[in-house]
Amino acid sequence: MMNVLTVARKEIQEGRRNRWVLATTLLLAGLALTLTFLGSAPTGNVGVNQLDVVIVSLSSLAIFLLPLIALLLSHDAIVGESERGTLILLLSYPVGRSEIVIGKFLGHLSILAFSTLIGFGAAAVALVASGTVISPASWRAFATMLGASILLGAVFLSIGYLISTLVRERSTAGGVAIGIWLFFVLIYDMALLGGLVAAQGRAVPALLLDGLLLANPTDAYRLLNLGSGAASTLSGMGGVAAGSSLSAPILTLALLLWAIVPLGVANIVFARREA
Amino acid sequence: MTSSVITSNVSKHYGRVAAVRDVSFDLKSGETIALVGHNGAGKTTLIKLMLGLIRPTSGSVTMLGGDPARGDFHVRQSVGYLPESVSFHMALTGRETLTFYARLKRVEFSDAELLFKRVGLSADAVDRPVRTYSKGMRQRLGLAQALLGTPQVLLLDEPTSGLDPALRQNFYDIISALRADGTTVLLSSHALTELENRADRVIIVDRGVKIADGTLDELRHIASLPTRVMIKLSDMEAAPQWSGDWCRQSGGGWEIGVDAADKIDLLKSLTAEPSLLESLTLAEPTLDELYAHFLGRQAAE
Numbered sequence: 001m002m003n004v005l006t007v008a009r010k011e012i013q014e015g016r017r018n019r020w021v022l023a024t025t026l027l028l029a030g031l032a033l034t035l036t037f038l039g040s041a042p043t044g045n046v047g048v049n050q051l052d053v054v055i056v057s058l059s060s061l062a063i064f065l066l067p068l069i070a071l072l073l074s075h076d077a078i079v080g081e082s083e084r085g086t087l088i089l090l091l092s093y094p095v096g097r098s099e100i101v102i103g104k105f106l107g108h109l110s111i112l113a114f115s116t117l118i119g120f121g122a123a124a125v126a127l128v129a130s131g132t133v134i135s136p137a138s139w140r141a142f143a144t145m146l147g148a149s150i151l152l153g154a155v156f157l158s159i160g161y162l163i164s165t166l167v168r169e170r171s172t173a174g175g176v177a178i179g180i181w182l183f184f185v186l187i188y189d190m191a192l193l194g195g196l197v198a199a200q201g202r203a204v205p206a207l208l209l210d211g212l213l214l215a216n217p218t219d220a221y222r223l224l225n226l227g228s229g230a231a232s233t234l235s236g237m238g239g240v241a242a243g244s245s246l247s248a249p250i251l252t253l254a255l256l257l258w259a260i261v262p263l264g265v266a267n268i269v270f271a272r273r274e275a
Numbered sequence: 276m277t278s279s280v281i282t283s284n285v286s287k288h289y290g291r292v293a294a295v296r297d298v299s300f301d302l303k304s305g306e307t308i309a310l311v312g313h314n315g316a317g318k319t320t321l322i323k324l325m326l327g328l329i330r331p332t333s334g335s336v337t338m339l340g341g342d343p344a345r346g347d348f349h350v351r352q353s354v355g356y357l358p359e360s361v362s363f364h365m366a367l368t369g370r371e372t373l374t375f376y377a378r379l380k381r382v383e384f385s386d387a388e389l390l391f392k393r394v395g396l397s398a399d400a401v402d403r404p405v406r407t408y409s410k411g412m413r414q415r416l417g418l419a420q421a422l423l424g425t426p427q428v429l430l431l432d433e434p435t436s437g438l439d440p441a442l443r444q445n446f447y448d449i450i451s452a453l454r455a456d457g458t459t460v461l462l463s464s465h466a467l468t469e470l471e472n473r474a475d476r477v478i479i480v481d482r483g484v485k486i487a488d489g490t491l492d493e494l495r496h497i498a499s500l501p502t503r504v505m506i507k508l509s510d511m512e513a514a515p516q517w518s519g520d521w522c523r524q525s526g527g528g529w530e531i532g533v534d535a536a537d538k539i540d541l542l543k544s545l546t547a548e549p550s551l552l553e554s555l556t557l558a559e560p561t562l563d564e565l566y567a568h569f570l571g572r573q574a575a576e
Contacts, residue, residue: 006378010367017366017404085362089420092326092358093379094351274329 003095004103011107015073021111024069028119031061036123051138054123055145059225062149063218066116067156067181073108074160075177076170078270083170098267105161105263112153120146141225144248148224151252154259155217156181162262165269188216210246217258224251278337279304279428279459280325285334287320287483294320296483297334302459304427307450309474310463311566317483318463319359322430325461326356339427352380355426359433359463361417365406369396369416372405373423382424390419395445411442418446428459435464447473467562477562479569487569491562498568500560501532504541507553516551517544528554 015021035057078101081087090100124142127134159180167173192212196204213219223246280302287295295317302308312318323329324336327343336343341350363372369391377387391401394415405413414434421429429450435443450460450473464470470477477494479487487494507528508515514529515521519541521529533541545555560568 003379006375010364010371010375013371014364014366085358085360086364088323088328088358089356089361091328092351092354092356093376094346094348094381095379096346 003099004106007095007100007103008107008110011104012110015107015111020073021114024111024115025118028065028115029122031065032058032120032123033126035061036126050127050132051124051134051142054127055138055141056226058120058123059145059149059222062116062120062145062152063222064185066112066149066153067185067218069115070108070112070153070156071160071163071177071181073111074105074157075163075173077104077108077161078164078266079167079173080164080170097271101161101165101263101267101270105157108157109150109154112157113150116149116153117146120149145225148221148252148255151255151259152217152221155255155262158259158261158263158266161266162269165266165273184216184218189219192219213246214251214254217255220246220251220254220258224248224255277304278302279339280461281337282321282324283335285321285324285331285336287324287329288332293483295324295331295480298480298483298485299334300478300485300488302428302461304459305454305457307454307460307462307473307475309467309470309477310461310480311465311467311470311477311562312463312480313465313570316480318480319432320483321480322356322432322461322463325428325430326354352424353427355421355423355429357414357417357421357429357431357434359436361413363405363413363416366404368404369401369408369412372416373419376420377423380424387419387423390422393422393449394419395442411438414438414442418449422449422453425456426458429453429461431460431462433463433465467566470562477565479566481570481573484573486573491565494565494569495560496535498560498565499534500564500568501534502538502560503530503532503558504538504545505530505554505556505558506545507555509551509553517541 012021032054036054076083078087081090091097124134160177163173163176163180167176213223278301281300283299285295285298286293298317298321310318310321320329324331325338325343327336327338327346330344339350339353341347343350343354367375373387373390374384377384391398396412396415396419400408400412405416408416418431418434421431431450435446438446450462453460454475462470462474474491476490477487478485487497489497505524505528506515507526511527519531519533521531524530531541545552
């Protein structure tokens, strides 16, 4: 356990030193603040809770950005160290291979969580500072959104680690990571939409739709954030959510599995690999 | 003396390529061993096997009484390793790097701090990012991490390649001190001359096979390479009057190769009339010649 923390700590130290933490935090905060103030313009003061608007815009932002940042951080976690030659020395130390993987993962997750909390939190702080009154329900939804965003980041970190243990070269890892990102963030939903159009209004079995939504972590995330409360009306996701039996606990569970399973497989692959 | 490392009939195949074939040796505590071979002869593979980073295809490796591939804490803690052309995380400083490795080995950082002095890494360099380090400084940091926790076995892969002579000397001084403490030190190298007088024992590998193993004297004896005797005569025009195949040297001197058994007799007759000689030089076969001999023998088989 101590080794895990040592490895995680070094990963955070490195992230701070090479400006990863600073860059992602500033990027997320900058975009979040922009969306907050641009987003408040059209609604004006018609009574819609402004934080709910922010939740809708931030989750749409997070769906694109967090997987990308997570994959950028994690895709060379193992293969990069192996290519730079630092891995072989680390493996000669009294530290287990799973401790290396989990430690590095936790380090990256802390970086991502920090950036998300500070970056997105800045939007909420800015709203409060500008004198907006926010209901407790909106605060809860906002907290859920933050938690879900970190979980979404964890999912793609985990996928990145799996890529990083499977491939032999950094450049391959980068290519695969971009492919994965495009697939889950863009292609999957377009294909799903295309499928629904092709079905020409015939009812898609609910179970199939649920399965398809859970099979993509970004869809599970979208549904978790936008499927209920005030956000569902604002985003138009209410319709999808109503037709699906997926509750928040199930969606959370799906995201947790998405975060744990690839990392577990990465651990097994790495344990078997020869350095 | 107890054995720290034992390899018995170890082979390692990568697909159809045999990187190491049927290698057996025994490294004792307090022994300094030179592992010598061309690039690609299997030196690094042997070191990785001893570290347990890879598993032998057949045969067995024992490190400090255990299987290194099991990764026992006390075994890993007592082994220091300096990889060939060691690299570190560029963004961290020397101190942060060593602290990280010290934590993993459960070494007090105050002890780690002393190592900077020992390897000669200056105080201002310690707090600079490793990115700014020269090759020599990186190698010093590499040695510092290998020395963490006073290891019983030290495996140094090409530790002095590309270092300047002063640093090399520094390196060997540290290794001599370790030998006195009973540490097993294994140095791999393809530059042989610099290992002369440093190693108690030389193991030569070629294409994955161990082709020689012994002290330098033993190897010289086995190879029975001639000692070279070089003389300069007082009379530059004269030819040497002693029997044998004297060869004229470019500087006007004469040279002959003589077997160990005949060496004393030749010297006796050479020095019988001192006025004939201007100078006399003896050259024992160097490690390079020895190495070439064993490689040549291997190729002939």
